[in-house]
Amino acid sequence: MPAESIGDAWRRASQRLDRLDARLLLGHVCACTHADLIAHPECELSVEQIARFDALIARRAAGEPLAYLLGSAFFYGLEFAVSPAVLIPRPDTEILVEQACRRAHAFATPRIVDLGTGSGIVAILLARLCPSAAVTAVELSEAALNIARANAILHSAQVRFLAGDWYVPLGAEQFDLIVANPPYVADGDPHLRENGLPFEPQQALSDGVAGGDGLGCIRVIIDGAHNHLLPGGWLLIEHGYDQAVQLREMLRAAGFEEVASWRDGAAIERVSGGRQPTH
Secondary structure, three states: OOOEEHHHHHHHHHOOOOHHHHHHHHHHHHOOOHHHHHHOOOOEEOHHHHHHHHHHHHHHHOOOOHHHHHOEEEEOOEEEEOOOOOOOOOHHHHHHHHHHHHHHOOOOOOEEEEEOOOOOHHHHHHHHHOOOOEEEEEEOOHHHHHHHHHHHHHOOOOEEEEEOOOOHHHOOOOEEEEEEOOOOOOOOOHHHHOOOHHHOOHHHOOOOOOOOOOOHHHHHHHHHHHHHEEEEEEEEEEOOOOOHHHHHHHHHHOOOEEEEEEEOOOOOEEEEEEEOOOO
16 A cells, blocks of 8 residues: 555545545544644555545445544533444533533532433533532443443543433432433434434434334333432433423423423423422
């Protein structure tokens, strides 16, 4: 394989990919910065680096998300490790973190549990933003838990991780705040075939029930919340762009008070929640 400079490699990849994607993949392979590419485009790649770069170009061209190829993604200004075992963090989830923080700060030493933590981003940010909180994170996938634990170490966040399905590993424990970003995409939704979603863990996107409406996991969370919330505690759930009305109805039917929905940065109702009665 002939030698190739980083400048030539960038130009070649940019014919197949977005120019920024090509630059980020090249930087990942050869540990060079954007400044290096501009100042020293003549630096040569090794044969091994060219082979790795070409493999990444092919995977990106086939639609694999850039975050999986780089092994990390940014959320709330922090970099988190990701892999195909976890969903890629999205700005939509910022409103869940913000609303959870607002409610957590009403308690002196809040007890918080994040159900279905995935890469751990919500639990880790709550531990960092609410230093007095005792944060627990529950996740069914052991591979996802490994990513979450690594991210907690990376960001020096004190989070207790438990393996299991929703409330099962919690026993009779109760909390001031339950947060969750569960699977909520309806079975057969065409979005599952778009924008790189086929590469993400399907069990984290949809509950897998044939013909399901995407609310199966949410029903389990709402139904079990009263047993695990302290009086006056809050339940906050991220959901689909068109599910807010249904979520509010479900929360009211379950006896929650102060039921409301909150909009994300795109002005879409993305999180709904309610408060456990105090009596």
